Amino acid sequence: MKSGPRTDPWVGRGIFAGITLISLGWALYTQHAWEDFFITYRASKNLAMGNGLVFTVGERIQTFTSPIQALVPAAIAWLTGCRSDSLVLWIFRIPGACALGGCGVFLWRISRRAGWPAVATLACIGLFAFDAKTLDFTANGMETPYLLFFMAWQAFLVFTGGSTPWLGVAWAGMMYARPDACIQIAAFYGALLVLGREGITRGELALRAVRAGMVAAVLYAPWILWTAWYYGSPIPNTILAKGLNSPHGFADIARSIGEAPLRMIVNGDFNRFLFAPTFIELGPISDWGLPSHCLWLLLSLLPWAYWLNPWGGRLARTFSLWLFLDSIYEVCAPRYPWYLPPYALVAMIAWGFMIGDLTGRVASDAGAARLPTAGSLRKALPWVVLALLLFQLRTAGLMAETMREQQLLIEDGNRRPLGVWLHDHSAPGDTVFLECLGYIGFYSNLKMYDYPGLSSREMIAARKKLGTDDYGALIRELKPVWLVLRAGEARGLASADPGLLRGQDTSAYVLARTYDRSAQVAELGDLPGRSLLVWDQTFLVFHRRH
Secondary structure: OOOOOOHHHHHHHHHHHHHHHHHHHHHHHHOOOOHHHHHHHHHHHHHHOOOOOOOOOOOOOOOOOOHHHHHHHHHHHHHOOOOOHHHHHHHHHHHHHHHHHHHHHHHHHHHHHHOOOHHHHHHHHHHHHOOHHHHHHHHOOOOHHHHHHHHHHHHHHHHHOOOHHHHHHHHHHHHHHOOOHHHHHHHHHHHHHHHOEOOEOHHHHHHHHHHHHHHHHHHHHHHHHHHHHHHOOOOOHHHHHHHHHOOOHHHHHHHHHHHHHHHHHHOOOOOOOOOOOOOHHHOOHHHOOHHHHHHHHHHHHHHHHHHHOOOOOHHHHHHHHHHHHHHHHHHHOOOOHHHHHHHHHHHHHHHHHHHHHHHHHHHHOHHHHHOHHHHHHHHHHHHHHHHHHHHHHHHHHHHHHHHHHHHHHHHHHHHHHHHHHHHHHOOOOOEEEEOOOHHHHHHHOOEEEEOOOOOOHHHHHHHHHHOOOOHHHHHHHHOOOEEEEEHHHHHHHHHHOHHHHHOOOOOOEEEEEEEEOHHHHHOOOOOOOHHHHHHOOEEEEEEEOO
């Protein structure tokens, strides 16, 4: 790709504007606000109203993971006088969309510095711009775009030998976006130290990491100190709740790490989800089609394993090894779809370097360049990349339609009105047992015994005490006033503990309200991703007998 210095800034600005507008267009079309945004926003709004950064007023529990996702909406809510929750979300979307556009600019700068051919640049930035999960988790209120921005900045600084203090700033930004980003940092720099970088020794690389780490530590230390003082621990309650069933102890952790690559190869863990839409595992393969699943798997597997290629370029193998190390953590830790866009970003950069390797090898080998296959490859590759991008654009369009229906039928049709109804029909001090904490917790403003315990120390204590995650046992231990269950959860509970929902004793619960959108969901027919809506199409509200 050849362009003069005068055209480069305009290309970068065009990429920034294009990706930013695509993100905002996704938000405008889908109106999607993720369930987890409202978990964090309840604490953010309480802070803006002077009640502290807490989910339940009077209980100092860190019920969120991302400092950025908590503090930025809190500032917006305070500045707007808490007049409109929708306005806060829309304002929050704008810097997120800009961060996503900035990430695209860093990808462009990496491609220019690496001398990628146009087809490699198109593949990397195109896959990024049309990645459905990345667009959705930027528009729906998550911290995803900020993490991606700082990750891309980190990669650019390391690749170009940029300022060490700025690398520390990028690392601190990653930590403020997601505290477990330290795993991303360690995986990237670990891959760099293993494979090395031209023009600098491993000792110099290690020294630079130490210096940048010191800058990051200084910048992130205030948050650690404040949370330790305010909440009694710098570890978010969300991490404690989600990690309760994770491997504990050196032997369990080592065994889990050792088994992770085999699980990815045999079961397709991680790789079959990396480029796919959100929650494809909730439906059958026919939901999106076997060819789509195979293509998503191939898109992930090649950069995941490329580091094993001894003839591959050093940078391509470095980003591939980064992805491989990241994938072990993703498989071993609790997995959620908003964790995947950062890993997908690494795979996209790896694809850029891999295509650069391929085209460079053909061009540099005079003998190979004269072979008929070499000419065919040069002609076919742009068309293959274009077809791939059109496929991902179609995937994004279908997922946007699914998320639009998800917002209309599930979030605005089920969870939001259910939370409002609980608020209007509850008494002071009432407690609620449920899994989906966001909308219902925010709009009811009640004390939640949520599973697995994101907002509730009582839930975590009960799980530890009983040594089980059985809903029936937890409900009998916690004795909530209300139960909010999906239809499948209610059937399972009724089967495992029949007396709890149908009994006559004082500990039993009676059905108080049903929210059912199954008929409207059925009308969507064969819309890909409809299984996500089926999962939440019916909610049952139970009240404890007195």
